[in-house]
Amino acid sequence: MHNLSIAELSAGLREKKFSSRELTEHYLKRIKAHDGELNSFITVTEERALKHAEAADARIARDDATLLTGIPLAQKDIFCTLGVRTSCASKMLDSFISPYDATIVQKLHVDAGMVMLGKCNMDEFAMGSSNETSFYGPVKNPWDTTRVPGGSSGGSVAAVAAGLAPVATATDTGGSIRQPAALCGLTGIKPTYGRVSRFGMIAFASSLDQAGVVARSAEDAAHVLQAMSGFDPLDSTSVERPVDDLLSGLNHSIKGLKIGLPKEYFAEGLAPSSRVKIEAAIKTLEGLGAIISEISLPNSPLSVPTYYVVAPAEASSNLARFDGVRYGHRAEGVKTLEQLYKKSRGEGFGAEVQRRIMIGTYVLSHGYYDAYYLQAQKVRKLIYEDFGRAFESVDLVLGPTATDVAFPLGSKTDDPVAMYLNDIYTIAANLAGIPAMSLNCGFADGLPVGLQLMGNFFSEAKLLNVAHQFQQVTDFHKQMPKAFS
Amino acid sequence: MSLSPENIKQVAHLARLELSADQVGPYAEQLSNIMQLVDQLSGARTEGVTPMAHPLAMHQRLRPDAVTEPNRREAFQAIAPEVDEGVYLVPKVIE
Numbered sequence: 324m325h326n327l328s329i330a331e332l333s334a335g336l337r338e339k340k341f342s343s344r345e346l347t348e349h350y351l352k353r354i355k356a357h358d359g360e361l362n363s364f365i366t367v368t369e370e371r372a373l374k375h376a377e378a379a380d381a382r383i384a385r386d387d388a389t390l391l392t393g394i395p396l397a398q399k400d401i402f403c404t405l406g407v408r409t410s411c412a413s414k415m416l417d418s419f420i421s422p423y424d425a426t427i428v429q430k431l432h433v434d435a436g437m438v439m440l441g442k443c444n445m446d447e448f449a450m451g452s453s454n455e456t457s458f459y460g461p462v463k464n465p466w467d468t469t470r471v472p473g474g475s476s477g478g479s480v481a482a483v484a485a486g487l488a489p490v491a492t493a494t495d496t497g498g499s500i501r502q503p504a505a506l507c508g509l510t511g512i513k514p515t516y517g518r519v520s521r522f523g524m525i526a527f528a529s530s531l532d533q534a535g536v537v538a539r540s541a542e543d544a545a546h547v548l549q550a551m552s553g554f555d556p557l558d559s560t561s562v563e564r565p566v567d568d569l570l571s572g573l574n575h576s577i578k579g580l581k582i583g584l585p586k587e588y589f590a591e592g593l594a595p596s597s598r599v600k601i602e603a604a605i606k607t608l609e610g611l612g613a614i615i616s617e618i619s620l621p622n623s624p625l626s627v628p629t630y631y632v633v634a635p636a637e638a639s640s641n642l643a644r645f646d647g648v649r650y651g652h653r654a655e656g657v658k659t660l661e662q663l664y665k666k667s668r669g670e671g672f673g674a675e676v677q678r679r680i681m682i683g684t685y686v687l688s689h690g691y692y693d694a695y696y697l698q699a700q701k702v703r704k705l706i707y708e709d710f711g712r713a714f715e716s717v718d719l720v721l722g723p724t725a726t727d728v729a730f731p732l733g734s735k736t737d738d739p740v741a742m743y744l745n746d747i748y749t750i751a752a753n754l755a756g757i758p759a760m761s762l763n764c765g766f767a768d769g770l771p772v773g774l775q776l777m778g779n780f781f782s783e784a785k786l787l788n789v790a791h792q793f794q795q796v797t798d799f800h801k802q803m804p805k806a807f808s
Numbered sequence: 809m810s811l812s813p814e815n816i817k818q819v820a821h822l823a824r825l826e827l828s829a830d831q832v833g834p835y836a837e838q839l840s841n842i843m844q845l846v847d848q849l850s851g852a853r854t855e856g857v858t859p860m861a862h863p864l865a866m867h868q869r870l871r872p873d874a875v876t877e878p879n880r881r882e883a884f885q886a887i888a889p890e891v892d893e894g895v896y897l898v899p900k901v902i903e
Contacts, residue, residue, distance in 0.1 A: 628848045658899055677827075681825070
């Protein structure tokens with residue numbers, strides 16, 4: 324059953340080949356059998372899942388179901404789930420039981436009737452590119468368990484790639500959906516900023532954070548993204564605009580579609596074995612009628628330094644709420660309020676989170692604000708304008724998602740800058756706010772290579788259409804790691 | 809820009825983070841490396857560029873000034889580390 328698409332699972336439920344309860348039990352069994360090795364879940368919500376599966380079966384029986392009703396899903400542990408621990412992979416929130424649901428949790432589970440299997444591991448507060456900063460330990464890549472799954476949505480991708488969940492939610496602040504999707508061979512999409520509600524999604528960098536999906540195909544991703552998207556009055560940056568139909572255009576021909584290859588994304592730094600696969604994918608798209616041309620995003624080399632000012636600055640402000648008073652970790656044995664703050668935060672946050680809080684505090688502090696924060700916001704504008712110019716001549720921008728395939732666990736943990744450079748191809752889309760996705764375009768030494776597509780604002784349907792067309796003539800997305808197939 | 813151990817202690821104080829003595833040295837080195845990466849920004853030509861704070865050219869949405877949230881005081885206090893008779897407890901602030 325774990326090889327079937329969401330549409331096939333949904334048909335199976337309707338045709339009574341299996342019930343949602345049986346389907347849910349199948350995935351829970353797989354989680355029990357395999358997750359000891361992968362560590363992709365922080366919390367498995369077995370009892371609740373079975374109860375919701377039975378409710379979904381009842382909905383299907385009385386013909387009150389959507390296509391997604393009864394389909395299991397894993398939630399990244401950054402989304403607040405009423406009555407269920409929401410840890411953000413931090414000691415700070417290890418005992419935090421959320422008193423409310425995130426809007427997307429409401430939409431997917433209450434409205435659409437999907438069944439939550441549990442909460443997925445991630446980098447602490449989504450800060451990381453390897454899922455090694457989690458308080459709950461690293462996640463392993465199902466394709467090679469000595470390697471990282473990517474991050475920060477490492478648990479979400481490992482669970483889906485190993486067939487422990489048909490689909491999972493994820494979030495992307497600088498590449499946290501796309502880079503792990505690339506490293507685990509999945510299809511992951513980060514929609515336009517403001518398309519999916521951020522209400523109840525624990526904030527990291529609010530002008531960059533956006534929720535999305537990791538799935539086994541563009542079609543699966545389209546089904547779930549469709550149900551997650553939409554205006555939310557509870558999120559002040561939610562966009563008041565109808566959601567496009569992401570499914571009806573999947574089968575459109577891409578003949579005549581203009582795709583730009585930014586020369587900066589194909590410069591030195593891209594591993595030759597990955598480059599070969601990206602180039603082959605470009606040929607495949609050309610075969611489907613796409614028109615390829617070279618473009619330039621001249622300011623993109625500055626996206627990593629820009630991000631490491633903007634994101635930590637926003638994080639230092641967002642994470643000020645964790646003070647040991649209202650919820651979360653509280654230190655023992657302190658005599659003053661200032662000590663309570665300092666010791667609770669010193670004990671509750673891991674090293675990477677502390678580094679980013681300090682960087683953010685530093686670049687916002689008196690005397691440095693103009694030189695760093697204001698300058699970064701200006702460069703952010705230049706990066707945004709690069710895309711505006713590009714989309715005057717092309718429909719989509721294509722490049723690699725990551726510089727190389729998954730790297731060994733522990734190989735970059737002592738060098739934050741080396742870790743940050745993992746996101747060199749993904750950060751620009753967050754800075755600009757545009758939608759972007761990654762899909763598997765082949766394997767190098769048995770490890771998946773990710774192809775990235777970036778589109779103009781609100782072009783999710785077009786991105787998914789191109790990915791779906793690519794997946795109609797290739798079968799990379801259907802491969803599963805042998806140890807988990 | 810390189811950060812000294814003294815800079816780290818000052819920034820940690822501003823961010824209300826208690827660091828142990830053996831954390832300060834490695835943080836100084838790591839943050840100096842990160843700021844070296846960030847220093848690439850100083851070479852960018854940004855004269856006359858408007859700073860971009862947000863990806864969407866949107867105005868802050870307003871809503872009617874009406875109470876919409878139910879009172880969930882008990883649910884919120886149930887997850888607090890220390891409360892007493894409806895108030896959050898902290899160490900004594902005023903002698």
